[in-house]
Amino acid sequence: MTNGAAVYQRLFDVRDSRVVVTGAASGLGFAMAEVLAECGARVTLADVDRERLESSTAALADLGLEARSVVVDVADEASVRALVEDVVAAEGGLDVVFANAGIASRPGFAVEGGQRLDTVDRADWDSVLGVNLNGVLHTLKHASAVMRRQGSGRIVVTSSNAGLRPEPEVCYGYVASKAAVINVVRQAALELAPHGVLVNAICPGPFKGTRIGGGVTEDPTPELEQMWARTVPLRRMADPDELKGLVLLLASPASSFMTGAAYLVDGGTLVLAGGA
Numbered sequence: 001m002t003n004g005a006a007v008y009q010r011l012f013d014v015r016d017s018r019v020v021v022t023g024a025a026s027g028l029g030f031a032m033a034e035v036l037a038e039c040g041a042r043v044t045l046a047d048v049d050r051e052r053l054e055s056s057t058a059a060l061a062d063l064g065l066e067a068r069s070v071v072v073d074v075a076d077e078a079s080v081r082a083l084v085e086d087v088v089a090a091e092g093g094l095d096v097v098f099a100n101a102g103i104a105s106r107p108g109f110a111v112e113g114g115q116r117l118d119t120v121d122r123a124d125w126d127s128v129l130g131v132n133l134n135g136v137l138h139t140l141k142h143a144s145a146v147m148r149r150q151g152s153g154r155i156v157v158t159s160s161n162a163g164l165r166p167e168p169e170v171c172y173g174y175v176a177s178k179a180a181v182i183n184v185v186r187q188a189a190l191e192l193a194p195h196g197v198l199v200n201a202i203c204p205g206p207f208k209g210t211r212i213g214g215g216v217t218e219d220p221t222p223e224l225e226q227m228w229a230r231t232v233p234l235r236r237m238a239d240p241d242e243l244k245g246l247v248l249l250l251a252s253p254a255s256s257f258m259t260g261a262a263y264l265v266d267g268g269t270l271v272l273a274g275g276a
């Protein structure tokens with residue numbers, strides 16, 4: 001007679017895994033940190049927003065969960081190197097990294113009619129690519145150096161379904177960066193496979209409870225929610241908790257043969273768009 005609980009536990013066991021989540025102070029990154037800490041991982045929350053990072057880490061402590069925090073600016077390679085060195089010094093290694101920090105370019109999500117090319121501002125474009133693309137490169141580079149030496153590790157990059165098809169409601173820098181990281185993930189997965197390091201991307205659809213749209217997605221108005229819901233076959237925006245199953249899967253032994261892929265959590269949006 002199989003003990004089902006023991007099987008689940010073995011498949012999804014992340015206890016004592018040394019995890020870093022960037023962009024963990026808010027939204028999807030906080031949900032990632034929370035579920036992994038709840039499941040017994042040793043989580044370091046990393047974010048550029050010091051104040052929010054402190055309050056989010058304290059919120060986990062209030063739940064009786066242990067978590068560390070490190071301030072990082074992923075756009076700055078030296079800052080990411082220091083983050084990885086900090087975690088390795090404190091934890092003795094690095095098993096799982098979620099390269100999740102991201103920003104949307106002005107004017108943010110839900111641009112009525114979409115952004116026009118003649119409104120693309122180069123400084124804005126550069127700042128979005130600096131976080132969403134260069135930040136992923138820095139995180140992959142420094143995390144993989146440790147994992148390669150260990151002969152094991154997992155890196156999960158947060159892309160978007162806006163990386164798989166045009167999405168006029170967000171801006172050019174955003175769709176460019178989110179598409180680019182998917183191919184960077186594929187190439188890194190090829191390079192790192194012989195070293196036992198798995199690299200994947202996740203592609204969320206519209207989630208509320210997040211601050212990326214300059215606040216509009218944190219607690220969206222009914223009109224905004226309806227606008228997004230129309231693009232989703234499930235007819236609603238998602239809650240950050242709905243990402244937790246995939247996060248646990250990609251951090252745990254259950255995903256041991258999964259690398260180089262981009263996983264959608266989008267309520268069927270890409271099917272509707274003809275792009276899945």
Ligand SMILES: NC(=O)c1ccc[n+]([C@@H]2O[C@H](COP(=O)([O-])OP(=O)(O)OC[C@H]3O[C@@H](n4cnc5c(N)ncnc54)[C@H](O)[C@@H]3O)[C@@H](O)[C@H]2O)c1
Pocket residue numbers: 022023024025026027028029046047048049052072073074075100101102103131135158159160161203204205206207208209210211212213217
């Ligand atoms: N919310 C959605 O619907 C949605 C959909 C698809 C993809 N995403 C992606 O999910 C990821 C998380 O975003 P979110 O929606 O939770 O937004 P969020 O704004 O709630 O969280 C993003 C976090 O990243 C941090 N951050 C920003 N720049 C940083 C930097 N330079 N260095 C370190 N941290 C930095 C922010 O301070 C914030 O805490 C992003 O990559 C985003 O593009 C979000």
